[in-house]
Amino acid sequence: MSETLPLLSLAVWTPLLGAVLVWTLAGDSRPALARHLALLVALIEGVITLLLYIGFDTANGGLQFVERVAWVESFGIYYHLGIDGIALPFILLTSFITVLVVVMARVSVERQLSQYLGAFLAMEALMIGLFASVDAVLFYVFWEAMLIPMFIIIGVWGGPNRVYATIKFFLYTFLGSVLLLLAVIYLHLKTGSFSLLDFHRVVLDLPTQKLLFLAFLAAFAVKIPMWPVHTWLPDAHVEAPTGGSVILAAIMLKMGGYGFLRLSLPITPDASVAFSGLMIALSLIAIVYIGAVALVQQDMKKLIAYSSISHMGFVTLGIFLFSAQGIEGGLVQMVSHGFISAAMFLCVGVMYDRVHSRQIADYGGVVHTMPIFAAFMMLFVMANSGLPGTSGFVGEFMVILAAFENGFWIAFLAASSLVLGAAYNLWMYKRVIFGAVANPKVAALKDVGVEEFVVLALLALVVLALGVWPNPLLDVMHGSVDNLLVHLQRGKLAL
Numbered sequence: 001m002s003e004t005l006p007l008l009s010l011a012v013w014t015p016l017l018g019a020v021l022v023w024t025l026a027g028d029s030r031p032a033l034a035r036h037l038a039l040l041v042a043l044i045e046g047v048i049t050l051l052l053y054i055g056f057d058t059a060n061g062g063l064q065f066v067e068r069v070a071w072v073e074s075f076g077i078y079y080h081l082g083i084d085g086i087a088l089p090f091i092l093l094t095s096f097i098t099v100l101v102v103v104m105a106r107v108s109v110e111r112q113l114s115q116y117l118g119a120f121l122a123m124e125a126l127m128i129g130l131f132a133s134v135d136a137v138l139f140y141v142f143w144e145a146m147l148i149p150m151f152i153i154i155g156v157w158g159g160p161n162r163v164y165a166t167i168k169f170f171l172y173t174f175l176g177s178v179l180l181l182l183a184v185i186y187l188h189l190k191t192g193s194f195s196l197l198d199f200h201r202v203v204l205d206l207p208t209q210k211l212l213f214l215a216f217l218a219a220f221a222v223k224i225p226m227w228p229v230h231t232w233l234p235d236a237h238v239e240a241p242t243g244g245s246v247i248l249a250a251i252m253l254k255m256g257g258y259g260f261l262r263l264s265l266p267i268t269p270d271a272s273v274a275f276s277g278l279m280i281a282l283s284l285i286a287i288v289y290i291g292a293v294a295l296v297q298q299d300m301k302k303l304i305a306y307s308s309i310s311h312m313g314f315v316t317l318g319i320f321l322f323s324a325q326g327i328e329g330g331l332v333q334m335v336s337h338g339f340i341s342a343a344m345f346l347c348v349g350v351m352y353d354r355v356h357s358r359q360i361a362d363y364g365g366v367v368h369t370m371p372i373f374a375a376f377m378m379l380f381v382m383a384n385s386g387l388p389g390t391s392g393f394v395g396e397f398m399v400i401l402a403a404f405e406n407g408f409w410i411a412f413l414a415a416s417s418l419v420l421g422a423a424y425n426l427w428m429y430k431r432v433i434f435g436a437v438a439n440p441k442v443a444a445l446k447d448v449g450v451e452e453f454v455v456l457a458l459l460a461l462v463v464l465a466l467g468v469w470p471n472p473l474l475d476v477m478h479g480s481v482d483n484l485l486v487h488l489q490r491g492k493l494a495l
Helices: 007-026 031-055 088-108 113-132 136-145 147-157 162-191 196-201 206-223 232-239 242-252 254-267 269-274 276-295 300-319 324-355 371-384 391-404 408-433 450-468 471-494
Strands: 064-072 077-083
Touching (some): 007 064, 007 077, 007 088, 031 064, 031 088, 064 136, 077 136, 088 113, 088 242, 088 471, 113 147, 113 242, 113 254, 136 147, 136 196, 147 162, 162 196, 162 206, 162 232, 196 254, 206 254, 206 269, 232 242, 242 254, 242 300, 254 300, 254 324, 254 471, 269 471, 300 371, 300 391, 300 408, 324 391, 324 471, 371 391, 371 408, 371 450, 391 450
């Protein structure tokens, strides 16, 4: 089927077509139709991406499902799509999380539902387009375009300070991307092409690579985000609606890590090695310092936002250890964090929809009125702490093992996050879930409904399955990571 159907184009454009249909056919006057149509489109997209996984050859580390059509031929710009074992997990993650966001919108969004659901479907199309892009211009178009629906989601359905949060989010991410565009233009002038494959093959001297690496870093470090350009994320999370926080944490943060793997390491291998000490230091600061910052937060969303920054420190640490185990550990960490962070923000959303507060002090005794919810949240809190048997443990453990090869203290500082993670996660859980019921709103809570149960149960199954049996995910990555290490070896030999 992969030989006869343009599966990647279907994966990219089906959600966008669905968004148009939701906007035009449903409108504000037909919320039920908007829900059903959006869910149908999201499920169809899930089937398409599942076909990509089924048809994927794990023994082939190169691009698969390749499509290439002239777009602006006079400038050498092509509609060029293709995926490897690094891109495929993120496409599957995107389609899965979007289904959950659409389902949860049925119970958490009351106004302008068709615009809300359509924005998420449009963003799904743009994110999958980014992961599938092989042409640098196409990559950049998707990279920038995805800011628009997220800007609208936070700006329209966000909290009282949503205008400040959206402007800060947009400025941080957009300004970094300007340098990415300059780097792309320079590489085009050097190669006469916009193909990422041609960019990977170009030979550049070390000073040029360093400048290009810093340009890439400006874009990707903000998106992850790395310390010290992380300050936009807590504000964006606090003001975003639940679905916006889920997509932001589960998928959009992964764009930075993906950018390092797709552009920085293969195009600037010498500079990547030269700056590895800086990247490792910044990663360890994020892991330890931001974990400590999470410990003192009183807003649940802020706590989870800082937790995300700390966990993403493992991603950049694993990538810049330059080993198969480290890079694969970083990839597993990104995918796992996608599921766990989505679950954590959905749990906060479930409580917020009932109590209309995110402050930890406003809760207590939730287990007495919502025992099923409390059990789900316990699992996700433990997974967020890196408990063995959950997906949160696998990626972090792989990165820590890889770090030992580079030095004991690097591994020691990285492992300290397990203690900090347990501290801030369990401290939050104790104050919110256990204890006496002190708030009459908590006393009146009702346990999870059908949609909420289904969504949380699906996330719980994935978190446990990947924690016990991560091989289906790792098998997809091996060949592509090995190919990436060939590029990195050039850098190590050069230095």
